[in-house]
Amino acid sequence: MRCLLLLTTILMALPAAAQRPRSVLPLTRETLSPADSARATRFALAQSFLNAAQIERAIVILEDLIAEKPNDHAYYEALKEAYESVKQYENAIGLVNERLDLNRPGTAPLLMVERARLRYLNGDEAGALDSWDAVLVSAGDQERLYRLVYESMMQVRLIDRAIIVLERGRASTKRPELFQTELAYLHGLVGAHDLAMAEYLALLKANARQINYVRSRLSQALQQEGAMEASLPIVRTHVAQQPSNRSFRELYAWMLTENGDYEAALAEYRTLSQEEAQAGHILFDFATQAADLGAFDVAAGAFDEVLTRHPETPVAAEAQLGLAGMHRRQADRLSASLGEEEARPHYESALAAYRRFLDAYPTHAESPETLRRIGELQHTVLHRYEDAELTLLEVVQRYTNTRAALQARFDLGRLAIDRNRLEEGRIIFERLEASLGHSGALAERARFERALIQFYQGDLETAGALVTTLNQNASTDIANDAIALRVLLLENPGPDSANAAVQHFAAAKLLYRQRQLEATIDAAEQLLSYWGQHPIADDARFLRGQALLDAGRLPEALLAFGELALIHPESPLADRSLFNYATILDIRMQQVSEARAAYADFLLRYPSSLLVPEVRARLRALREAGV
Amino acid sequence: MGRTAALLIFLGCVGNAPAQEVLIPMDTQQSNHLKAYGVAYWVLQQGVSIDWLLNYRGGSFLLQSFPALEGELALRGVAYQQLSGSEAAVIIAEVESERANTAVVRLDKPPRIAVYAPDQTLPWDDTVLLALTYAEVPYEMIYDDDVLSGSLQYFDWLHLHHEDFTGQYGKFYQYRNMPWYIEQQREAESAARRHGFRKVSELKLLVAQTIRQYVLEGGFLFAMCSGTDTYDIALAALSTDIVPSEYDGDPVDPGALGKLAFEETFAFTGFRPSFNASEYEHSDIDTGPPPPQLQNPALDYFTLFEFSAKWDPVPTMLTQNHVATIKGFIGQTTAFRKQFVKPGVVALAEAPLRNEVKYLHGSFGQGTFTYYAGHDPEDYQHFVGDPPTDLNLHKNSPGYRLILNNILFPAARKKKQKT
Structure with missing residues (x-):
């Protein structure tokens, strides 16, 4: 009985359920009137013509459609686009005017800016400006309308006028925070980088967390010619006026670094670091960056500051090592260009910095290698052999089984040779x-x-x-x-079975390695007096020249290299000798016109030498200097 | 110091006595082909004439020796041979012999060279600037304002490279937010306004027409990469708008194809401009990169045609080289489709079995034009932002030689054609 009742209920409910959805069905072609349906078909056809670039055929259909249904927005948009794509701007303007006449609420400003743009494209610049202005006159405090005009102007790249519109909007609405990103971008487009920067600063003032956004925008914008020069003074003024604004200062410090003004950047980072939560990190990062870029003095200042002001923080150890490494790099660079003596103070500084590191952090993971580096510096650069030996032995004994200990053993071997x-x-x-x-x-x-x-x-x-x-x-x-x-x-075999000439030459080389310059010169001269015709003679002459040069006996070194090129013109060392001859004249003795003659002679004698590019560069430099 | 002075005098005296003539070989014996052109130019600047020995040892140069010559050759690393007067006469006789396809062309006067390029640094190299700078050939940079103010009259030779005369900023729409693009667009729009134009394309058309007049009156034009086809496209589009709205704010003229004036162009006819703003292509003149299986510097190459040195000295000069086959290279314009090349224009080089021309030459009025497709002969595919090619590594580049042939060609003394 209960089953029968249930079945009856279901059967009664079915027709009702079947009817209900019909009333909520969306409007489909089946539901359209025949006239609407025909219009939909014609509209689809017009769109196909548009897609197939048969614009004129599409226009004919769309004009009919809009005549039948002037209010239809889809027909209006399609016809306007069609007119525009075939440059029938008069027709497009007429269409917009008709639309305006329909006077639908809220659409007038939109249509007016559209009419303005079409007038501009039609060559009627004055009419276009009038139309845009008409919208602006009635815009009052409506932000939307200023934006509408600005976007319309940007479509025809009237950037200067778009800027004026946004500024007018800002003034009329009394909201100076409006359009900041837009104006910053537009000012950048027209090359008014100072004004663009002022907008970015206003943005930062309102929200300091925008600093990364601003930096990312500026990293590209500042690459434009003159952008950095125009922007920096603005930021500097803002920092001076609002010294407590951290985001301004952060931006300023970053820009100074980008501009290569490391000293000024350090001053800003110093101020910033006073308030940072992670003590020393800002200065350390800057110091590392400056050292990598070769701004050694500034980097040293920044490292020192981390060490002085944050000695107990984890970053201090890294700063101490960073400082030592930086001095070492600076010294190596100086040594390569100006010689070992000029670089010595920086090597001493590196040594001192390594020592301070060891004193402060004796159990640090970098301690073994740091101690070894001290030994290496004492040996190879400062030539304090006894100190070096003690240091390297300490590495081997204290840090057995480390990579540093193995390297220290190698260094000790070399030291033993140098100590004979x-x-x-x-x-x-x-x-x-x-x-x-x-x-x-x-x-x-x-x-x-x-x-x-x-x-x-x-x-x-x-x-x-x-x-x-x-x-x-x-x-x-x-x-x-x-x-x-x-x-x-x-x-270089002979002249006897013991190869005495080479043996003698080897002994002279050892003396040279051991920095016994006078003894080297004597040994080389002795070799030349015994075996002047032996094939090793050119090597001996070259070695003698090097020792004379290192000993500062320049005129003799000059003659030694010059003679070699004359006595052994076919020697593999001849080009190098003549090159040394020319560079001694040029750089050490400052006899540039003689040097120029020697370089020119070099090019004629050894056109295939690997040193040719260097010689040419030097010769051109002398020529450009008017020598 | 006395010994030093003596040594210096001795070193200075060891050199050989100066020869009467100097031959600068341009075959595989030459150590630096590119600098050799610079030396030739420098010699002309010194008021000394040069005999360009077409098809003789790769297009060698023969000239009278003078005191500073050998030092300059050595400084620039250019290989040379000293010859006696009789040895030189034998060579001249050999070159002028009717049996050989060789000829002597006398070079008299260094041409005044202008390179059409903006002041702005753009993120790609200009191979002609690279070639001229490396070869130490002096030139002046000119741009739109100079062209329109009549500066072209002061130059014999004008070079165009990666330019876009259609006013579409090289069709680099994808880079529109890059600083260099913004700067380029700003400068171009500002120049257009300065000259009373609303659109950059209108300014560029006037520049193209001024250059056309320059050639008509006897100027020599050399163009590479997109400087070739965009120049002709701009001239053809003189009475229509072929620029999509992305670049100038209004659409392409729907009847543009029917309004192209091919009679205005130098080298191409019947082509169809590309109206797609995002397509990195200006028209169908360019073949685009070779098929994928050939996109390999080792497989892609083109060959130079051989011309009669005595009857066709101009194309012969332009094709002087130490090799006949040159490795290919891609550019925004890589090669020209043959079907669009006007009759009367001479193909100087083409890729074999492909329907394309790489290098062409023609006359217009009293002047001539030469188009060389591709961007950088020593960088198979030069991308935006790539570093410029270091020509120290390509001293013997056959591809670059073709560029430098062009700068010497206006120096040739005009002589009566044989009849």
Whole structure:
């Protein structure tokens, strides 16, 4: 019985359920009147013509449609676009006028700006301006209308006028915060970078968190010519006027860095760092950036400041190492351009900075390598051999089994050679090679040093055998040096079975390595007096020239290099000698016209030399200087 | 110091006695082909004439020696040979012999060179500027204001490179927010307003027409990359609008295709401009990059035609090279479709088995024009923002030689054609 009742209820409910959806169906073609349906079909056809670029055929249909249904927005838009695409601006303006006559509420301003734009495209500039102005006159405090006119003007790239419209809108609405991003962009487009910057600053003033947005916009905009020069003074003035505005100062510091004015940037970052939560980070980041860009003095100041003001923070250790590394880089650069003596104060500074690091952070992970670097500096640059030895031994003993300890053993081997303890050096390198399993770059370097020791000791056969194994791996840094040594050994045999001339030359090379310049000169001269006709003579002359030059005996060095080029014109060292001859005249003795003659002579004699580009560059520089 | 002076005198005296003549070979023996053109130009500046030996050892130069010459050759790294007067006479006789396809052209006067380029730094290289700078050939930069104020009359040779004479800013619409694009557009719009135009395309048309008049009156025009086809397109579109609204704010003239005046152009006819603002192409003159399987510097190449040196000295001068086959290179305009090249225009080089011309030359009035397609002969595909090519690494570039042939060609003394 209950089932029957339920079934009856369902059956009664069915027709009602079937009827209900019909009343809420959307309007479809089936629901349109026949006239509407025909219009929809014609409109679709017109759109197909538009898509097929058959604009005239589309226009005919659309004109009929709009005559039948003047209020239809879709027909209006399609016809206006069609007129515009075939440049029938008069017709388009007429269409807009008709639309205006219909006087639908709220559409007049939109249509008026559209009419203005079409008038402009039709060449009626005055009419266009009148139309836009008519909208603005009635705009009052309606932000939307100013935006409407601005967008319309931008479609025809009337940028200057669009700026005026937005500024007028801002004044009329009494809302100075309006259109900031738009105006900043527009001012940038017309090259008014100072005004663009003023807008960005106003934006920042309202919301300091926009700093990243502003920076991202400016990073491109400031690349335009004159943009940085025009923008910086504006920001500077704002910072001066509102010194407590952090975002202004942040922007200013960033711009100064971008402009390469690191000193001024440091002053700003210094002020900013006084208020930062993560003590020292701002200054440290800036110091690292300045050091990477070669602004060493400013970077040193910034590193020092981190160390002085935030000595207990984690960033202090990094700053101490950063400072040391920076001094080292600066010294290396100076050494390459002006010589070791000029660079010495910076090497001393690096050394001191490394020491301070070790004193302050003895258990830091970088301590072993830092101590080794101290030893390396003492040895190779400052030539304090005893100090160096003690330092490097300390690395080996205190930090056994570290990478730094292995490198320190290598350094100790080299130090032993320089201190004339060749056997000790040989043993150090042999053991180091064994510890490294005879493979890897450091092992190869150790083997080459071993070959050099054999060479210095006169055991040329063993030296040759050792470098032969190195030659096989041309990818290593040491391969070129090894090849050079091998060539020297192969090309200079005799005059006796002991190869006495080369042995003598090896001894002179060792003296030169040990910085015994006068002894080197004597040894080279002795070799030349015994074996002046031997093939090693050009190498000996070159070595003598180098030692004379290093000893500051310039006129003698000049003659030594000049003679070599004359006595051994076919020597592989001849071009290098003549080059040295010219550069001594040019740079060390400042005899530039003689130098110029020597460079010119070089080009005629050695046109295929690898030094030719350098010679040409120097010769051109002298020529441009009017020498 | 006495020994030093003596040594200097000795060093100075070791050189050989000066020869009567100097031959600058331009075949594979030449160490720096590009600088050799610069030396030739420099020699002309010194008031010394040069014999350009067409088709002889890659188009070598023969000239009388003078005191500063050898030093200059050495400084620039240009290989040369010293010859006695009789040796030089033998070479001249050989070159002038009827049996060989060689000829002597006397170069007398260094041409005055103008490069049409904006002051603004754009993120791509201009290969002619690179070539002239590297070869140390002096030039002056001119742009729209100079052209319209009549400066062209002071120059013999004008170069156009990656220019867009249609007023579409190179069709770099995708870069419209980049600083260089904004700057370029601002400068162009401002120049257009300065000269009384609402649109950049109108300004550029007037510039193109002024250049056309310059050629008509005897100027030499050399164009590369998009400077070639956009120039002709702009001239053809003198009475219509082919610029999409993205660039000038109003649409293309729907009847533009029917209004193109091909009789105005130099080299091309019957082409169809591209009206798509986003398409990085100005018309169908350009073939575009080669098929994908050939887009490889090792496979893509073009060959130079050989002309009769005695009967066709101009195309011969323009094709002097130490190789006959040159590696291809892509540009906004990579090569010209053959079907659009006007009859009477001489194809100087083409890619074999492809319906395209790479390098062409023609006369217009009393002047001539030469179009060379592609952007940078030593950078297969030069992208926006790529660093400029370092020509120190391409001293013997055959592709760059074609550019430099053009600068010497106006220096040639006109001589009566054989009849």
